[in-house]
Amino acid sequence: MAGFVNSVLNLLQFAILVLIAVAGISVWQRRWPPTPPFARPRGTSSAQLRSDQNAKFFYDRGFLFLRRWFFVGTGCPPARINRQRLGEMRTEQADQPVRVASTAGRTWWWFENNFYWESGGYSASDVIALVRDRQRKDKAKLDRAHAQLDGDRRSPARRPTISREVKMRVFQRDGGRCVQCGTDFEIQYDHVIPVALGGSSTEQNLQLLCARCNQSKGANL
Numbered sequence: 231m232a233g234f235v236n237s238v239l240n241l242l243q244f245a246i247l248v249l250i251a252v253a254g255i256s257v258w259q260r261r262w263p264p265t266p267p268f269a270r271p272r273g274t275s276s277a278q279l280r281s282d283q284n285a286k287f288f289y290d291r292g293f294l295f296l297r298r299w300f301f302v303g304t305g306c307p308p309a310r311i312n313r314q315r316l317g318e319m320r321t322e323q324a325d326q327p328v329r330v331a332s333t334a335g336r337t338w339w340w341f342e343n344n345f346y347w348e349s350g351g352y353s354a355s356d357v358i359a360l361v362r363d364r365q366r367k368d369k370a371k372l373d374r375a376h377a378q379l380d381g382d383r384r385s386p387a388r389r390p391t392i393s394r395e396v397k398m399r400v401f402q403r404d405g406g407r408c409v410q411c412g413t414d415f416e417i418q419y420d421h422v423i424p425v426a427l428g429g430s431s432t433e434q435n436l437q438l439l440c441a442r443c444n445q446s447k448g449a450n451l
């Protein structure tokens with residue numbers, strides 16, 4: 231009887247060990263699903279370096295709950311990274327671009343705490359050149375935007391409004407008709423000396439013109 235109980239216990243122990251082994255192997259062997267087409271980077275011209283905001287490192291727990299490190303980017307399925315190598319790369323990327331992962335003709339770079347991808351087969355010095363070029367362009371764009379903003383602040387309204395009283399007096403003076411051709415169709419208030427040339431919105435500098443005469447005057451100026 232005791233022998234029978236012992237052998238049942240032995241069998242149970244063996245079964246539990248097999249279960250643990252199978253569970254461990256299945257976690258260890260876990261496969262990542264392929265990246266769906268919509269998540270892959272678009273095909274672009276080769277001379278390009280793209281910033282990848284989705285790129286990052288992460289870890290999960292594998293066999294014996296040990297951390298396993300991965301790199302993942304836009305269109306880049308998780309790529310296993312050696313833990314020690316990750317530490318080395320972190321140091322290196324402060325000074326020079328580090329190649330982190332490659333998949334389907336695309337390479338991901340880590341440089342100055344930013345991630346980039348390219349499909350031009352670049353070298354580290356190519357990547358530096360492209361990153362610097364990009365930073366120069368961004369700065370120029372920012373400078374232009376600030377200059378534009380300052381310009382807008384300095385000249386608020388280019389075209390001064392004509393007061394109601396001035397309009398009425400000009401209308402009465404010119405008899406409600408175009409001073410050139412005499413029509414009363416599509417009458418407009420025209421600055422004799424244009425605003426752009428320093429003309430003011432006074433009665434003396436205003437006249438009635440029809441749309442056609444105004445247009446031909448504009449063309450002759």
Ligand SMILES: [Zn+2]
Pocket residue numbers: 408409410411412413439440441442443444
């Ligand atoms: Zn006219």
